Amino acid sequence: MVYMKNVKVTEGGKKFAQAVVEILELGGVKYIFGHPGEQILPFYETLRRSNIKHILMRHEQGAAHAADAYARISGKFGVCIASAGPGALNLTMGVATAYKDSVPLLVITGDVPSAMKGCDAFQEVDTSTVFEPITIRSSNIKNPEDGILKLKEAIELIRQNKTGPVHLSIPRDVWDEEIDYSKVKEVILPDQMDAEELNENIGQAIKLLEKAQRPLIIAGAGIFWSKSAEKLSNFANKNKIPVSTTYHARGVFPDDNPLFLGMIGVRGTEASQFAGKNADIILALGARLSERTMTGVGPCRIIQVNLDKKSLKGDINIEEDVGAFLDRVVDLNVRDSSNWLDELAEYARYYEIDTSFDDVPVKPQRAIKEILDAAEDSIVVDDAGSHTTWVTLLQKIKEPGTFIFSGGFAPMGYAIPASVGAALAKPGKTVVVIVGDGGFQMTLQELATISELKLPVTVCLLNNSSLGIIKQWQKMHYGDTYQVELQNPDFTKLAESYGIKAIRLNSPGEIYPAVKKAVELGKPYFIEVVVDKDEEVPLPSWFIK
Numbered sequence: 001m002v003y004m005k006n007v008k009v010t011e012g013g014k015k016f017a018q019a020v021v022e023i024l025e026l027g028g029v030k031y032i033f034g035h036p037g038e039q040i041l042p043f044y045e046t047l048r049r050s051n052i053k054h055i056l057m058r059h060e061q062g063a064a065h066a067a068d069a070y071a072r073i074s075g076k077f078g079v080c081i082a083s084a085g086p087g088a089l090n091l092t093m094g095v096a097t098a099y100k101d102s103v104p105l106l107v108i109t110g111d112v113p114s115a116m117k118g119c120d121a122f123q124e125v126d127t128s129t130v131f132e133p134i135t136i137r138s139s140n141i142k143n144p145e146d147g148i149l150k151l152k153e154a155i156e157l158i159r160q161n162k163t164g165p166v167h168l169s170i171p172r173d174v175w176d177e178e179i180d181y182s183k184v185k186e187v188i189l190p191d192q193m194d195a196e197e198l199n200e201n202i203g204q205a206i207k208l209l210e211k212a213q214r215p216l217i218i219a220g221a222g223i224f225w226s227k228s229a230e231k232l233s234n235f236a237n238k239n240k241i242p243v244s245t246t247y248h249a250r251g252v253f254p255d256d257n258p259l260f261l262g263m264i265g266v267r268g269t270e271a272s273q274f275a276g277k278n279a280d281i282i283l284a285l286g287a288r289l290s291e292r293t294m295t296g297v298g299p300c301r302i303i304q305v306n307l308d309k310k311s312l313k314g315d316i317n318i319e320e321d322v323g324a325f326l327d328r329v330v331d332l333n334v335r336d337s338s339n340w341l342d343e344l345a346e347y348a349r350y351y352e353i354d355t356s357f358d359d360v361p362v363k364p365q366r367a368i369k370e371i372l373d374a375a376e377d378s379i380v381v382d383d384a385g386s387h388t389t390w391v392t393l394l395q396k397i398k399e400p401g402t403f404i405f406s407g408g409f410a411p412m413g414y415a416i417p418a419s420v421g422a423a424l425a426k427p428g429k430t431v432v433v434i435v436g437d438g439g440f441q442m443t444l445q446e447l448a449t450i451s452e453l454k455l456p457v458t459v460c461l462l463n464n465s466s467l468g469i470i471k472q473w474q475k476m477h478y479g480d481t482y483q484v485e486l487q488n489p490d491f492t493k494l495a496e497s498y499g500i501k502a503i504r505l506n507s508p509g510e511i512y513p514a515v516k517k518a519v520e521l522g523k524p525y526f527i528e529v530v531v532d533k534d535e536e537v538p539l540p541s542w543f544i545k
């Protein structure tokens with residue numbers, strides 16, 4: 001049970017919209033990413049006079065992706081808003097993306113006036129039913145008192161547990177209603193795992209870890225959310241336990257630590273795959289153990305520590321923040337496992353990718369290597385497509401929160417709007433976007449947002465005139481391609497029309513200096529690289545079905 005202490009609301013004759021703004025201000029919200037509409041206008045009117053800056057995205061999907069990226073980079077929760085019906089439904093792609101990767105988001109949508117609900121009113125849709133499967137909680141607000149309670153609960157849920165988006169749907173009339181504070185109930189969050197069960201499971205986990213002969217830690221993004229990267233390093237170093245990370249957790253354990261084995265799962269390194277298949281005990285910390293990660297895991301006992309109850313599937317489950325768990329095991333001493341470490345030393349922790357091609361059109365792996373080298377001090381935001389594989393295989397990550405991508409839901413079109421949230425989350429840091437020509441055309445309208453805010457975002461568009469990864473799958477499964485060639489516009493002219501400086505590159509030697517220069521300028525910049533349309537990404541044998 002958790003009682004929310006930190007958020008107070010000034011009492012007396014206050015409209016709900018005003019109270020919402022005050023609660024958000026007190027909750028430390030600096031930015032709200034959104035797009036207005038009739039049913040949320042009272043809230044916009046109040047926002048106009050607040051300290052919170054509203055970022056006008058050009059599509060609600062962009063608002064959700066920007067808020068998601070803001071959260072992923074800052075480690076705080078993101079906020080996105082939209083109007084009723086179409087506005088709300090446009091948010092869903094971004095909300096689902098955040099849900100899949102357990103990103104804390106507060107999602108607020110307007111709704112038709114209470115009296116019209118259920119009357120098939122203009123723009124009416126049962127938003128909560130739509131949002132229910134893609135949020136940890138979705139509520140229809142009935143009155144201001146209920147709204148205050150649900151908002152405080154939402155903030156507390158996402159701030160403390162950080163396991164996904166919470167949605168509130170607020171009818172137009174409720175925004176303007178005055179609150180009767182005597183009717184506002186106390187916030188009570190559902191209990192987490194029963195304390196007795198938790199202690200028993202922790203006891204069992206410690207016993208197992210103490211006698212492990214071939215232990216492996218799988219570190220997930222929960223380490224980032226709980227800001228426990230240092231605790232993880234201390235624990236692994238002290239006990240000499242090797243560490244693999246999931247796709248999302250890249251950066252939570254230093255690439256240059258000899259205990260680091262690289263990523264595990266579908267894109268796993270040799271060392272991680274071997275360790276996962278041969279470990280006797282796996283300690284999964286803040287990882288949801290998706291089917292993609294589990295392709296790298298063999299028969300063994302799994303201790304899973306995760307605040308997100310829905311992801312617990314280990315032999316011993318500990319529903320707890322990973323940082324709190326690591327505090328509990330600080331004195332633990334596992335057996336000497338030097339034989340196991342010697343065995344693992346035989347296997348590669350990095351991918352061997354040849355990028356030395358000088359061909360024109362440029363090979364995508366060469367282009368991406370040049371871009372990543374030039375972006376080494378920037379936040380890199382990646383989209384979904386064949387370029388994602390090259391980025392995954394080539395990128396070395398120094399610290400958490402410097403690389404984000406569209407994750408477990410993997411929508412094309414994530415990267416451009418996400419760059420807006422990423423840039424605002426870390427002022428002073430530059431952002432480099434890597435996106436394909438297909439994904440770019442799904443959310444390119446956010447170039448307007450980037451340009452208007454003069455954000456230090458360099459967009460690197462890899463133009464292979466096709467939906468590259470789908471083309472590759474079609475060839476592999478059906479021997480031919482269908483509906484995957486793209487007739488593209490002149491991308492540089494398009495970017496220039498948004499007021500963004502743009503260039504097109506055709507040869508490999510031009511890429512590094514161009515990206516470096518763009519990053520140093522610290523202004524919106526657009527670089528199109530024309531790449532080989534027939535180059536395919538390597539597929540690991542366990543990925544080919």
Ligand SMILES: Cc1ncc(C[n+]2csc(CCOP(=O)(O)OP(=O)(O)O)c2C)c(N)n1
Pocket residue numbers: 384385386387388410411412413435436437438439440464466467468469470
């Ligand atoms: C919104 C959405 N629609 C469809 C897909 C399926 N899909 C995944 S990657 C891809 C092609 C991406 O093409 P492009 O952005 O040009 O990148 P490339 O593969 O060529 O590097 C498609 C259609 C998806 N992930 N998301």
